[in-house]
Amino acid sequence: MADISTPNLDYNNMIEAWDINDALMGGTLNMRQLGEQYLPRWVNEERDSYKKRLQVATLLPAYEETIKQNVGRVFASPIKLSDTVPAKLIEFAKDIDLEGTCLDVWAQEFFSIAMQYGLAHALVDYPRINKKVRTKAEENEIGARPYVVMLNPRQIIGWKSKNEGGKVVLTELRIKENIIIDKDNYGQSRIEQIRHIKIGRESIWRQDSENKQWALHEEWETSRKKITLVTLYTKKTGFMRGSPPLLNLALLNIKHWQSQSEQDNILHVARVPILTAFGLEDGAELTIGSSCATKFDDRSCQGLEYVEHSGVSVNAGKESLAELVEQMRLAGAKLLRDQNTSTKSVEQTQEEKMQANSPLFTMASSLEDSLDNILDLMAEWIGLQNDGNVDVITEVELARKTIDATGALAIQSLRQSGDIRDIDAVVAYQRLGLINADMKPEDVIQELKDADPNLLD
Numbered sequence: 001m002a003d004i005s006t007p008n009l010d011y012n013n014m015i016e017a018w019d020i021n022d023a024l025m026g027g028t029l030n031m032r033q034l035g036e037q038y039l040p041r042w043v044n045e046e047r048d049s050y051k052k053r054l055q056v057a058t059l060l061p062a063y064e065e066t067i068k069q070n071v072g073r074v075f076a077s078p079i080k081l082s083d084t085v086p087a088k089l090i091e092f093a094k095d096i097d098l099e100g101t102c103l104d105v106w107a108q109e110f111f112s113i114a115m116q117y118g119l120a121h122a123l124v125d126y127p128r129i130n131k132k133v134r135t136k137a138e139e140n141e142i143g144a145r146p147y148v149v150m151l152n153p154r155q156i157i158g159w160k161s162k163n164e165g166g167k168v169v170l171t172e173l174r175i176k177e178n179i180i181i182d183k184d185n186y187g188q189s190r191i192e193q194i195r196h197i198k199i200g201r202e203s204i205w206r207q208d209s210e211n212k213q214w215a216l217h218e219e220w221e222t223s224r225k226k227i228t229l230v231t232l233y234t235k236k237t238g239f240m241r242g243s244p245p246l247l248n249l250a251l252l253n254i255k256h257w258q259s260q261s262e263q264d265n266i267l268h269v270a271r272v273p274i275l276t277a278f279g280l281e282d283g284a285e286l287t288i289g290s291s292c293a294t295k296f297d298d299r300s301c302q303g304l305e306y307v308e309h310s311g312v313s314v315n316a317g318k319e320s321l322a323e324l325v326e327q328m329r330l331a332g333a334k335l336l337r338d339q340n341t342s343t344k345s346v347e348q349t350q351e352e353k354m355q356a357n358s359p360l361f362t363m364a365s366s367l368e369d370s371l372d373n374i375l376d377l378m379a380e381w382i383g384l385q386n387d388g389n390v391d392v393i394t395e396v397e398l399a400r401k402t403i404d405a406t407g408a409l410a411i412q413s414l415r416q417s418g419d420i421r422d423i424d425a426v427v428a429y430q431r432l433g434l435i436n437a438d439m440k441p442e443d444v445i446q447e448l449k450d451a452d453p454n455l456l457d
């Protein structure tokens with residue numbers, strides 16, 4: 001008998017990278033709990049010694065902080081809905097998930113998940129309506145409205161698709177969920193279930209407590225004509241497949257975690273000199289202390305001395321850690337990058353930001369598309385046409401606007417002094433994005449003259 005909990009092969013292929021992400025995002029305490037999975041025990045190392053070494057190991061949060069920094073760069077300013085977005089959708093955006101979360105806050109978490117796993121999912125859903133409610137007007141009266149469910153990639157354990165008109169579309173979706181069920185006397189229990197979505201039908205499957213077999217718990221028909229899932233990719237490897245965009249940084253962070261533990265252990269040994277006694281007879285007692293003295297008969301072949309570590313391996317470990325930090329910088333850990341205090345022009349600074357953030361800027365554009373699709377699906381649920389869009393204002397765009405303002409003033413000064421023609425000024429404004437680039441410069445000039453004949457004199 002087929003097991004509905006069996007994941008897709010593509011799902012299994014993504015888990016290893018996701019495990020690394022989850023381990024690092026859990027911080028030092030989580031890494032300690034995972035033990036030998038990411039901090040192997042040395043050959044012949046006693047378990048008690050390993051346990052002590054593990055208890056003092058600390059994680060440099062390069063991966064986690066880089067994720068947070070990049071999310072902050074994308075959401076440098078609150079996202080905006082265009083004026084053409086229907087009023088109903090603007091109202092929905094104030095509570096996008098029916099849990100009191102506004103679209104701006106929801107989108108940040110959505111993008112953060114995509115940055116970690118390479119993809120994130122959002123299901124545009126609609127409450128189940130009682131059969132007695134038959135019209136849209138009655139649905140509106142009871143407050144039924146579409147909402148969005150954010151899904152971690154780990155929850156989407158299976159899917160099926162087909163090609164329609166050259167486009168791949170979903171036909172089935174299996175979602176693993178955890179729900180809380182209230183019991184008598186204020187008790188609660190957590191139940192795992194699988195939600196199976198098909199076009200026109202939906203079902204809930206739960207595992208039997210005795211034989212651990214999955215069985216159909218509930219099933220109902222829906223008005224779905226398609227599966228309303230929106231997927232945001234930050235590193236797409238195929239349909240419904242992705243990989244953490246900062247996986248190389250994550251692997252280096254794991255290596256740093258291991259190397260730092262070794263370095264701490266070496267330092268612990270090297271910091272404590274070892275007292276060595278020469279010529280001491282077997283069974284002889286030796287007392288060490290500030291109020292004690294030790295007597296030897298032959299000074300030439302007997303005595304005490306402290307033996308210390310040469311420090312060569314300590315310096316080697318220090319250099320290795322520094323090299324790892326540098327590699328993490330190159331892999332995307334901007335948080336660790338030294339500040340360059342050299343004087344640069346505004347144009348140079350802007351160009352460097354554009355180059356450094358171009359992959360991130362592309363991800364932000366994908367986020368805009370995903371949010372637009374979510375609003376479009378919500379509009380479809382209530383029979384509206386959405387002609388608006390979502391604008392995600394990134395750090396790059398904020399910097400660009402500052403540059404545009406400076407450039408615009410320079411163009412205005414040149415035009416007023418007569419150093420450039422009006423048509424050249426319009427072309428320059430178009431390149432700055434201040435005037436629609438699709439319009440002909442001659443038409444722009446004519447419109448300005450029609451509005452005010454003295455404007456361009």
